[in-house]
Every structure is written in C-alpha cells, then in structure tokens.
Amino acid sequence: MFDKEYSFRGSHAAKVIKLTASFDQKNNKVFARNFDVYLLAPIVGFMYGRSAPIDRENNEKTDIFPDILIKNKNDLMFNYRLIMLLDKDYEPDFDERINKAFRYYGTEKAQPDEERYDSYVRGGVDVLYEKIMEGAKKPDDYLKNLYDFIEEFEERYNSSVSTDSILNLCKLARS
Amino acid sequence: MTDAETKIINGVEIDLKKANRMLKRLIVKETTNIKTKRYNDSEMAKQIKKIIEEEVECY
Amino acid sequence: MLLKNLRLTNFRQFKGEQLISFSTYPDRNVTIIMGENGSGKTTLAQAFTWCLYGDTDFEDKSMLSKAVALNMLPDEEASVRVELDLVHNGIEYTIIREQKYSKDSSGNLRRPSQTTFKIAFKGADGQREFVPDLETEIRMKEILPKELSKYFFFDGERIEKMSKEIRRGKSKEFAEAVKSLLGLSAFTAALNHLKSRSPSSVIRSYDNSYDAGSDVRIAQYTKEIDELDDKIDAITRRLAEIDKEEAIAQDKCDELKEKIVKFKDSEDLAKEREALRKKLNGLISSKASSTAVLLRTFNNNAQQYFAKKMMKDALQLLSEADKLDKGIPDIHERTIKFLIDRGSCICNNKIEFNNDAYKALMKVLEYIPPQSLGSLIGQFVRDCESKSKGGSSLFEDISEQYRIIRNFETDYADVENKIKLIEERLVNMENVGLLQKELINYERRLNYLKKERDELNIEQGSYETQKKLKIAERKELTLKDEANRKIEVYKAYAQYMYDVLLDEYTQKETETRNQLQKTVNGIFKHIYNGGLALSLDENYNVNIIVNDFRGYNSDVETSTAQSISVIFAFIAGVIKMARDSQNDENEMLVSEPYPLVMDAPLSAFDKTRIQTVCDILPKVAEQVIIFIKDTDGELAETHMGQQVGARYLFDKKNEFETYLVTR
Numbered sequence: 001m002f003d004k005e006y007s008f009r010g011s012h013a014a015k016v017i018k019l020t021a022s023f024d025q026k027n028n029k030v031f032a033r034n035f036d037v038y039l040l041a042p043i044v045g046f047m048y049g050r051s052a053p054i055d056r057e058n059n060e061k062t063d064i065f066p067d068i069l070i071k072n073k074n075d076l077m078f079n080y081r082l083i084m085l086l087d088k089d090y091e092p093d094f095d096e097r098i099n100k101a102f103r104y105y106g107t108e109k110a111q112p113d114e115e116r117y118d119s120y121v122r123g124g125v126d127v128l129y130e131k132i133m134e135g136a137k138k139p140d141d142y143l144k145n146l147y148d149f150i151e152e153f154e155e156r157y158n159s160s161v162s163t164d165s166i167l168n169l170c171k172l173a174r175s
Numbered sequence: 176m177t178d179a180e181t182k183i184i185n186g187v188e189i190d191l192k193k194a195n196r197m198l199k200r201l202i203v204k205e206t207t208n209i210k211t212k213r214y215n216d217s218e219m220a221k222q223i224k225k226i227i228e229e230e231v232e233c234y
Numbered sequence: 235m236l237l238k239n240l241r242l243t244n245f246r247q248f249k250g251e252q253l254i255s256f257s258t259y260p261d262r263n264v265t266i267i268m269g270e271n272g273s274g275k276t277t278l279a280q281a282f283t284w285c286l287y288g289d290t291d292f293e294d295k296s297m298l299s300k301a302v303a304l305n306m307l308p309d310e311e312a313s314v315r316v317e318l319d320l321v322h323n324g325i326e327y328t329i330i331r332e333q334k335y336s337k338d339s340s341g342n343l344r345r346p347s348q349t350t351f352k353i354a355f356k357g358a359d360g361q362r363e364f365v366p367d368l369e370t371e372i373r374m375k376e377i378l379p380k381e382l383s384k385y386f387f388f389d390g391e392r393i394e395k396m397s398k399e400i401r402r403g404k405s406k407e408f409a410e411a412v413k414s415l416l417g418l419s420a421f422t423a424a425l426n427h428l429k430s431r432s433p434s435s436v437i438r439s440y441d442n443s444y445d446a447g448s449d450v451r452i453a454q455y456t457k458e459i460d461e462l463d464d465k466i467d468a469i470t471r472r473l474a475e476i477d478k479e480e481a482i483a484q485d486k487c488d489e490l491k492e493k494i495v496k497f498k499d500s501e502d503l504a505k506e507r508e509a510l511r512k513k514l515n516g517l518i519s520s521k522a523s524s525t526a527v528l529l530r531t532f533n534n535n536a537q538q539y540f541a542k543k544m545m546k547d548a549l550q551l552l553s554e555a556d557k558l559d560k561g562i563p564d565i566h567e568r569t570i571k572f573l574i575d576r577g578s579c580i581c582n583n584k585i586e587f588n589n590d591a592y593k594a595l596m597k598v599l600e601y602i603p604p605q606s607l608g609s610l611i612g613q614f615v616r617d618c619e620s621k622s623k624g625g626s627s628l629f630e631d632i633s634e635q636y637r638i639i640r641n642f643e644t645d646y647a648d649v650e651n652k653i654k655l656i657e658e659r660l661v662n663m664e665n666v667g668l669l670q671k672e673l674i675n676y677e678r679r680l681n682y683l684k685k686e687r688d689e690l691n692i693e694q695g696s697y698e699t700q701k702k703l704k705i706a707e708r709k710e711l712t713l714k715d716e717a718n719r720k721i722e723v724y725k726a727y728a729q730y731m732y733d734v735l736l737d738e739y740t741q742k743e744t745e746t747r748n749q750l751q752k753t754v755n756g757i758f759k760h761i762y763n764g765g766l767a768l769s770l771d772e773n774y775n776v777n778i779i780v781n782d783f784r785g786y787n788s789d790v791e792t793s794t795a796q797s798i799s800v801i802f803a804f805i806a807g808v809i810k811m812a813r814d815s816q817n818d819e820n821e822m823l824v825s826e827p828y829p830l831v832m833d834a835p836l837s838a839f840d841k842t843r844i845q846t847v848c849d850i851l852p853k854v855a856e857q858v859i860i861f862i863k864d865t866d867g868e869l870a871e872t873h874m875g876q877q878v879g880a881r882y883l884f885d886k887k888n889e890f891e892t893y894l895v896t897r
Contacts, residue, residue: 028525032533043540075537078617082541085548094555102610140639143525146532147636150539154629157543163626166542169549170619173612184733186709187726198731205420205427212376217434219427224436227724 001105001114002076006038006064010055012122013062015129024139030132030146034064035072041124042079042117046087047157050123051116080105080117090116197230235322235378236857237829243315244299245284246277246292247892254278254894256829256859257879264851264858264877267894268867269884274892275861278884279833282387285316285331287380288349296346298335300890303343311336322377328354329374378828386805387831418746421739428732431467437732440725444708445717452718455708462701469694473687480683483676490673497666500659507656514649521642528635531628538625545618552611570595746811747772754807758800760846768800776800805830806850827856848873 008016020031031037045051069076084091084101091097104110131149136142181188201223208214214222237256242248256265269275280290284297296303297314306312315332330352336344353365353373365373378386429437441459444452574595577585585591712718751770758768769777778800830851848870851858858877862870871878881897 024525026522026525028529030529030532032529036533036536040536040540043537043544047540047543074617078614078621079537079541081614082544082548085551086544094551098552098555098607098611102607102614140643143528143636143639146528147632150532150629150632153540158539158629161542161546163542163622166546166549166618166622169546169553170615170622173549173553173615182730184726184730185722186713187723189723189726189730194727194730194734197727198734201424201731202420205424209419209423212373216427216432219423220432220434220436220439223427223728224439224724227436227727231720231723231727 001117002069002073002080003066004069005066006069007061008034008037008063008122008125009061010057011060012052012055012125013060015125015133016062017060018133019125019128023136023142028139030142033068034062035068037125037128038064038121039072039075039079041122041128042083042120043124044127045120045122045124046083047153048123048127050127051119052122052126053119054122077105083117083120084113087116193230197226200226235320235828237831237859238319238321238326239317240278240281240285240319241315241317242278242281244302244312245281245297245314245316246299247274247301247886247890248277248281248894249299249301249891252894254882255880256857258857259879260856262877262879263856264860264874265880265882266867266870266874266878267859267861267882267884268864268897269861269886269892270864273884273886275863275884276833277892279387279831279861281316282318282831283383285318285329286374286378286383288331288351289380296335296343297333298343298346303335304890306335306337306341306343308337308339308341320377326356327377329377330354386828418739418743421735421742425732425735425739428728428735431463436728437725440721440728443721444712445715449711449714452708452711455704455711459701459704459708462697462704466694466697466701469690469697473690473694476683476687476690480680483679483683487673487676487680490669490676494666494669494673497669501666503656503660507653507660510649510653510656514646514653517642517646517649521639524635524638524642528632528639531631531635535625535628538621539628540625542622542625545622549615549618552615565598567599570599747774750807750811753810754803757806757810757850758803760850768803776804802847806855810853810855829857829859830855831859833861844869845873852877 007013016034016037019037020029020034022029031040081101085097087097091100100110100113104113128149131152132142132145134145136145180191182191182194183189204219204222204226208219236258238258239256240254242252242254244250254267257263267275267278280292284290290297298312299314302312311334313332313334315330318329320327320329331349332352333349334347338344351370351374352367353370354362355365357363427435429435431438433439433442441456444456573579574585574592579585579591579595583591585595709722712722747770751768754770754776755768758766767779769779771777844866852874860870883895883897885893885895887893
C-alpha cells in the first residue's frame with residue numbers, strides 16, 4: 001500500500017489542505033506537506049481511538065505522490081507495524097497481530113488490515129484538525145493550539161514514557 | 176522738609192518758605208488735573224511757571 | 235474703574251442684543267458666569283478687549299454672528315456692537331465699539347468696515363456727552379492702558395506666558411503702569427512738567443527765554459547746551475533700547491542653551507530609540523525563527539514523538555512474548571535453500587520434503603534473513619531505538635520555542651511603548667547644529683551691545699561734563715543782566731522743586747514697591763506654601779527666592795504651579811494695593827479701583843488652592859467677574875457663595891447661538 005499514490009478525499013482532503021496551508025505571511029505551515037500529515041495521522045488516530053470511513057460527500061481530493069511514499073516506506077511501515085501490534089480491539093490474539101505486523105503486509109490477507117490502518121489515518125486527520133485548526137483565527141492561534149495539543153499529549157502519555165525505558169527494552173530485546 | 180530758611184541752588188539763594196509753598200500748590204494742581212484732565216502738558220508747564228514767578232516776586 | 239453693564243449686539247455667537255449686568259455691591263462684588271467649554275466664555279472675555287481696544291485673539295476675525303450673516307439678504311447690512319458701561323474717577327462712561335458688515339449683490343459677505351469707537355460720558359449736568367473722536371484713544375489710555383488691561387482681563391490659559399513676562403520684567407511700561415496704578419502719577423506728572431525733553435517744560439522754557447541782547451554768547455551757550463541735551467537724550471534712549479535688546483538676546487541665549495542641553499538628551503534618546511528599534515526587529519526575527527524552528531521540529535519528529543508510548547507498549551509485548559530473537563547468527567535463507575537442495579544437513583541428517591529435518595529447516599527460515607520474522611522484529615526494534623532517540627526532546631524543544639513566541643507579545647508591546655515615549659519626547663527637539671549657530675549669533679550680539687553701551691556711557695559722561703561747563707559759563711553771563719538773573723532765580727526754584735519731588739518720589743516709589751512686595755508675598759505665601767518668597771527689583775521684576783534655614787538664597791526654577799501662584803499673587807497684590815491706596819488719607823496719591831475679569835482661571839489650580847483663591851479674590855479686588863466651567867463654577871460658588879451678587883449661565887442653542895440667561 002505504500003508504493004502507490006495515496007489520496008485524501010472529501011472532508012479529509014479539505015482538512016489536510018488546511019493543515020498544510022500557510023497560516024501567516026512568512027509562509028509558515030503546521031504541516032509542511034501532505035505526507036507529513038499522512039505520517040503522523042495514523043498514530044494520532046490510534047492513540048485517540050479515532051477512525052473514520054472514507055468521506056465521499058464531495059469530490060475534493062488531495063494526493064501524495066508514490067515517489068515520496070516509496071522513499072519513506074520504512075517510516076510508514078513502522079507506523080503500520082506499531083498499530084498492527086497494538087490494536088487488540090481489532091485482533092485479540094498476539095501471535096496473529098505479529099503476523100499482521102510482520103507477515104501479511106502486501107498479501108491479500110492484509111486487505112482488511114490496510115483498511116483498518118487507513119481508517120486510523122482519517123481519524124487522525126480529524127483529530128489533528130480539531131486540535132490545531134479549529135478556533136484559530138490569527139497566526140499565533142495556530143501555534144498556541146499546536147503547543148496545547150503537544151502539551152496535552154505529553155501530559156497524558158509521554159511524561160510516563162522515558163526514552164531510557166524504551167532503550168532498555170530494546171537492549172533487553174536484543175540480548 | 177528743612178528748618179533752614181534759605182538754600183543755595185545753582186548759585187542762587189532761594190527762600191525755602193516760598194519754595195515749599197509753591198511746591199504744595201504744584202502738587203494740588205497736578206492732583207486735580209489728573210482727575211479733570213483740563214490742561215495739557217504745556218498748559219500745565221505755563222501755569223507752574225506762573226506759580227513760580229508769582230511766589231518769587233511777592234513778599 | 236468698575237464695570238456696570240455689557241451689551242452685545244450680534245457679537246459672534248451672541249445673536250441679537252444681549253445684556254449682562256455686573257454686580258457692583260461692595261459686599262457682594264462677585265459675578266459668576268457659567269458655561270461649558272465652547273459655549274462662549276472666551277468670546278465674552280474677548281468682547282471686553284474688542285470693545286476697549288479693538289483687538290481679539292480669534293483666528294476668525296469676523297465678529298459678526300454667523301447666524302445673522304447666514305440670514306442676511308444680498309446688499310443687506312448688519313452691525314456688530316459692544317457697549318460697556320463703566321464708572322471711572324466718578325464719571326459714568328459708556329465705551330462703544332461698532333463694526334458694519336454688508337453683503338454684495340450676489341450674497342457674499344464683504345470685508346467689514348473699520349470699527350468705530352466712541353466714548354460717551356455723563357456730564358456735570360447729567361447730559362450725555364461724547365468725548366471728541368480725536369481724543370477717544372487718549373481717554374481710553376487714561377481709563378485703562380492696554381498694556382495694563384491684560385492683568386485685569388485675565389486669561390487663565392495664558393497665565394504661564396504672563397508669569398514669564400512678569401518674571402522677566404519685560405516691559406518698562408508695565409512698571410510705569412503699576413506706578414500710576416499705585417497713585418504716584420501726580421509726582422510723575424509734576425516732575426515731567428518741571429523738567430523734561432519737551433521745550434515747554436518749565437526749566438527748558440526758562441533756558442530758552444534768556445534775553446540774548448546783553449551778550450550774544452548767552453544764545454550761543456543755550457544753543458550748544460540744547461544740542462548737548464539732544465545728544466545726551468539720544469544716548470539715553472539708545473541705552474534703553476540696548477537694555478531691551480540685551481534682555482531679548484539674553485532670553486534667546488538662555489532659551490537656546492536650554493534647548494541645546496535638551497538636544498544633548500535628544501541625541502541620547504535617539505540612540506536609545508535606535509537600540510530599541512533593533513531590539514524590536516530582533517524580537518520580530520526571533521519570533522519568526524522560533525516559529526520556523528518549532529514547526530520544523532514538529533514536522534521532523536512528530537512521528538517519533540507521538541509513537542513513543544506505542545513503541546514502549548509494543549516492545550513490552552514483544553519481549554514478554556519471547557518473540558524477539560530466534561534467528562541463527564549469520565545464517566541466510568540461501569544457506570537453508572542450499573542444504574535443502576543438497577538433501578543433507580550440516581549435521582549430515584537427510585533432508586527430504588516434509589520430513590522432520592525439512593520442517594525444522596523451514597521453521598528456521600522464518601527467523602533468518604532476508605524475511606525472517608525474527609530479523610523483521612529485530613529491524614523493528616532497531617527502528618524503535620533510533621526513533622525513540624529522535625523524538626525524545628521534541629516537547630522540551632517546542633516548549634522552549636513556544637516560550638519565546640509567547641513572550642514576544644509582551645516584550646514587543648513593552649519595547650514599542652518605550653519607543654513611543656521616546657518619540658514623544660523627541661518631537662519638539664531641534665537640530666543642535668543650527669541651535670549652536672543661532673546661539674553664537676546671539677552671544678555675538680550681546681557682546682556687541684555691551685561694547686556699545688560702554689562706549690555710549692563714556693560719550694554721555696563727556697557730554698554731561700561739557701554741558702555743566704557751558705551752563706556755568708552761561709550763568710556767569712546771565713547774572714550780569716537783571717532780566718536774565720530773574721530767570722536764573724525762577725529756574726533755581728524749579729530745580730529745587732524738582733529735586734525735592736524726585737527725592738520724595740523715589741522714597742515713595744521704594745516704599746510702594748516694598749509695600750507691593752510685602753502684599754504680593756503675603757498673598758503668594760497664602761496660595762503657595764513651600765518655603766518660597768518673592769522679591770521685586772526696581773524694574774518690578776519678580777524673583778522667586780528660596781527661604782532656607784541656612785540662609786541660602788537663590789533664584790529657583792519655577793514649576794507651573796509656582797508660575798500660576800506668582801502671577802496670581804502679583805495681580806492680586808497690585809489690585810489690593812491700588813484699592814488700599816485709595817483709602818489712604820494722603821491726598822497726594824490718586825488711585826482708582828479696578829475689577830478683575832477672569833476667564834476660566836480655576837482649572838489651572840488644584841483643588842486645595844481653589845479655596846484659597848476664592849477666598850482672596852473678592853477681598854483684594856473691588857469687583858470680580860469670572861467666566862467658568864460648570865464644574866469649577868460649582869466649586870467657586872461653594873467657596874464664594876456670600877460674595878456672589880450676580881449669576882449668569884451660557885445657554886448654548888447650537889454652534890452659532892448662545893444666550894445669556896440669569897440664574
């Protein structure tokens with residue numbers, strides 16, 4: 001799935017366009033490219049438990065070209081594996097989740113998994129839009145919203161996850 | 176003003192009684208004129224001369 | 235001089251004929267006229283000066299009511315008229331000034347005619363008579379000279395300028411006016427009649443009446459003495475001019491020096507402003523760069539950061555499930571395929587399709603490169619490792635940048651405000667180079683004047699000596715002749731009277747000045763209690779002196795409050811003196827009470843001083859007429875209630891029409 005063109009559609013396209021639009025005269029944007037939204041959105045969607053179907057209300061659409069996707073395939077795969085490994089609601093059996101994360105990708109078996117992943121992408125776009133864009137009127141508002149969003153995330157999740165604890169787990173995994 | 180009867184002014188002896196009498200008349204005249212504005216400056220000067228000459232000549 | 239009535243006809247916003255009668259009761263001598271700013275207070279005050287001297291401070295010199303002008307038909311005529319009834323020296327006068335306005339045939343207002351000025355008075359028989367036209371100006375001067383009028387028709391808003399004038403002793407004529415006001419005019423008149431430049435003065439006319447028949451040299455001497463007198467007079471006049479010029483130049487020098495000092499400040503201020511502007515730009519660019527850095531950090535590391543928790547949970551799961559490392563070091567898929575193809579294992583066991591060895595080897599394939607589960611997981615773990623490092627400082631980094639951005643607003647406003655303050659201070663500052671040049675010019679002028687004065691003094695001295703000599707020689711000649719000797723005697727008497735009068739006048743004048751200083755000080759201390767005192771020099775310059783316990787006396791800078799107090803004390807003092815000297819038994823002093831007409835004076839004072847002022851005013855002035863704002867007016871009435879004899883209100887209908895109503 002990460003080697004062909006990707007398109008945001010309908011309301012999600014509209015939201016992505018706004019998320020990647022300049023918000024001040026200095027051409028500052030919250031997200032530099034559609035791809036940057038695409039890279040973060042599934043994580044956010046998953047963490048906030050938000051998924052969304054494809055919106056076909058209108059024909060709006062905005063694309064990410066395959067070359068960017070291919071170039072960054074590793075990062076995208078990383079997202080995919082994380083979600084597959086952790087999505088207990090989708091697949092309660094851990095061994096099967098491992099298969100989904102590491103084996104099935106690219107095969108026909110992975111079709112519904114990829115659907116699942118995409119719905120997190122869209123859910124994430126919704127969350128990012130709500131958190132960062134809504135209620136913002138002047139340039140400073142966007143920065144404030146972005147900061148508040150990160151701060152909220154820091155307090156809720158990351159403050160209890162030290163980088164060291166991850167590195168220790170990595171060591172443990174390799175020994 | 177002074178008890179002396181005479182005084183030398185510009186080498187001329189003057190009678191102080193006369194002098195002070197004309198001085199008094201002068202001030203009264205001036206005070207009245209300020210109120211009435213009847214005479215102008217040269218008329219006033221003429222009248223003062225009249226006072227002086229009259230006082231000097233009289234006994 | 236007491237004011238009785240003011241009648242206005244179409245004067246500015248006072249449309250039609252309007253009358254205001256001032257209180258002249260001795261015990262209720264205050265008239266209060268209240269109105270908001272813009273309702274006509276200043277106009278009414280100006281009506282006095284227009285009526286008496288034909289002057290106003292208005293920018294629009296048309297006195298005609300706009301409402302009247304608007305309704306005038308082409309070729310129609312209208313007139314503006316102000317009449318002031320007053321009593322001066324026991325005579326009832328009516329001062330009348332009138333100006334005619336007309337429209338041309340197309341309805342435009344023509345340039346107004348010259349004003350006509352008339353003074354009517356009630357003659358001894360009660361009949362109304364007019365002062366001859368040629369004498370009106372002179373008579374007006376006698377009633378109240380213009381230069382003195384501003385101290386009685388007193389504009390609170392010009393108070394500071396006036397105080398400077400008084401402190402500078404700007405005008406000799408003011409000193410003269412004060413003297414006459416204080417009842418010394420009989421002396422000055424007598425002195426003037428006895429001896430002055432005028433050929434009709436007593437001594438001068440005696441000089442010219444010598445009978446030259448006895449000796450031609452008498453006429454010659456008289457002529458020469460006259461010429462010397464003229465020269466001496468010319469020098470005296472020039473010296474007075476020099477004094478004036480010098481005062482002006484000195485004022486200008488002081489002003490310039492002050493400005494230059496200020497400009498020194500301005501250079502520093504400009505530097506400070508430049509620094510602040512740089513700071514402002516620095517703030518703007520630091521905000522911009524912080525924004526860029528923040529967004530870049532976010533874009534580069536968002537995935538790593540937001541996935542942190544997920545990574546930890548995933549790693550936890552994987553390590554618990556023991557799925558992490560089942561690969562065999564350095565064994566590749568190709569190795570296994572080779573063994574299967576060869577049909578025998580490294581351990582020499584036979585490998586056949588679906589036998590145990592085959593199954594075991596196929597299992598191994600899952601854990602070895604290139605697509606073994608184990609190595610995929612291993613790769614995943616390595617990804618976690620590098621990504622967790624990448625995202626570790628995102629929150630701190632972004633927080634730091636955001637702090638800068640957030641502080642920008644207050645920092646920016648702070649700096650901007652500082653710049654604004656500096657710019658306000660810089661507004662009136664000028665180029666120091668030009669100021670220096672100007673200063674040098676004035677200083678040169680001062681030096682020149684000083685030199686000129688020194689030379690003139692020497693010249694004058696020599697003329698005086700020559701004159702004395704010639705007078706002595708002439709006298710010798712005249713005494714030889716009977717008629718001329720008589721003249722010499724008359725002259726001696728005139729000279730004697732002159733000397734006595736001058737002596738007495740000087741004494742009286744000093745006495746009066748000291749008395750004035752005392753009176754002014756008494757009032758000043760009452761208004762301004764702060765260890766300061768006023769002194770008057772012989773030119774009636776007012777100096778402020780610090781009364782210190784250590785006896786340290788010096789002229790000090792005046793603040794606005796001080797200035798106001800000075801001028802007020804001075805005016806109140808002069809009026810009080812004028813009033814007191816009228817009650818004096820001494821017939822030789824002639825004086826006249828004067829009213830105090832003030833435009834909005836109280837707004838210049840603070841609340842505590844208003845009471846003092848209200849207290850003193852009706853006591854020092856025979857008559858007080860004040861135009862006042864409603865708010866001030868209520869205060870004034872609270873403090874002067876007993877003394878108020880008449881109350882008026884400005885009823886403002888619109889911009890062009892105000893009516894005076896009795897309250």
